[in-house]
Amino acid sequence: DQQVKQNSPSLSVQEGRISILNCDYTNSMFDYFLWYKKYPAEGPTFLISISSIKDKNEDGRFTVFLNKSAKHLSLHIVPSQPGDSAVYFCAASAADSWGKLQFGAGTQVVVTP
Amino acid sequence: NAGVTQTPKFRVLKTGQSMTLLCAQDMNHEYMYWYRQDPGMGLRLIHYSVGEGTTAKGEVPDGYNVSRLKKQNFLLGLESAAPSQTSVYFCASSQTTGFPQETQYFGPGTRLLVL
Numbered sequence: 001d002q003q004v005k006q007n008s009p010s011l012s013v014q015e016g017r018i019s020i021l022n023c024d025y026t027n028s029m030f031d032y033f034l035w036y037k038k039y040p041a042e043g044p045t046f047l048i049s050i051s052s053i054k055d056k057n058e059d060g061r062f063t064v065f066l067n068k069s070a071k072h073l074s075l076h077i078v079p080s081q082p083g084d085s086a087v088y089f090c091a092a093s094a095a096d097s098w099g100k101l102q103f104g105a106g107t108q109v110v111v112t113p
Numbered sequence: 114n115a116g117v118t119q120t121p122k123f124r125v126l127k128t129g130q131s132m133t134l135l136c137a138q139d140m141n142h143e144y145m146y147w148y149r150q151d152p153g154m155g156l157r158l159i160h161y162s163v164g165e166g167t168t169a170k171g172e173v174p175d176g177y178n179v180s181r182l183k184k185q186n187f188l189l190g191l192e193s194a195a196p197s198q199t200s201v202y203f204c205a206s207s208q209t210t211g212f213p214q215e216t217q218y219f220g221p222g223t224r225l226l227v228l
Contacts, residue, residue, distance in 0.1 A: 002155075009153070034216065043117070043203050043219030044156070089155060099144050099207050100171070101217060103155035 003027045004092050006104035013111055019077040021107050023090030026071065030092040034101070035064060035075050038087045047088070048075070080111045115139055117220035119204050125226045126194040134189040134223050136204030144207045145187040146171070146217060147179060149200040156203060162187055194227045201225070 005024045013019045021035075031052040036044035050057040050064045050073070057064050063076045077084055090104040120135040136145065143164050148156040158171030162181040176198060178190045187206075191198060201224050205217040 043221045046216050105153055105155040
């Protein structure tokens, strides 16, 4: 049973526009959420994270929003650039879980010129 | 500082053969993890270790064994490979102090094909 879901397997966006990636979770014990970015033939790299005590975290062009009541988080990329074309994974962790992460299936983002 | 490295990058096995995947990290991290990635399923945790000499089962441990004899190394073994173990395997590590332990750093992956 997948506890972290990314329902959009792919997203196409024009360069300069906003990319919005969505992630839903079912486990109310999750208290830390992360986004990873993955290029082909490489390992995932950490992008941005948010603790459950916050509802927004921003890092440059990347902003993550958390809606705990809806068990939903989203990643906004503004403005989107061709180098942002990658697979984005949402991940979540529960307290005292030894750092173990539950991953979503990923969303393939393609940024077109 | 190489971060997390994995050996080999690619391997083809016949059903029933055995092999060991090696993961090494030079960040002095306590925690290490092995994942597999399959199409449409994201990353699933196979085994993990919270320190030298310790290992524990993750979400999909069957058919795999692990060892953490040295802090910097985490080995994943397949004793009798099956076609269902065809996958991309990622190793990751994380630290326990000064930064959320949930932030894991990944290796480049090992692509395994079992025929």
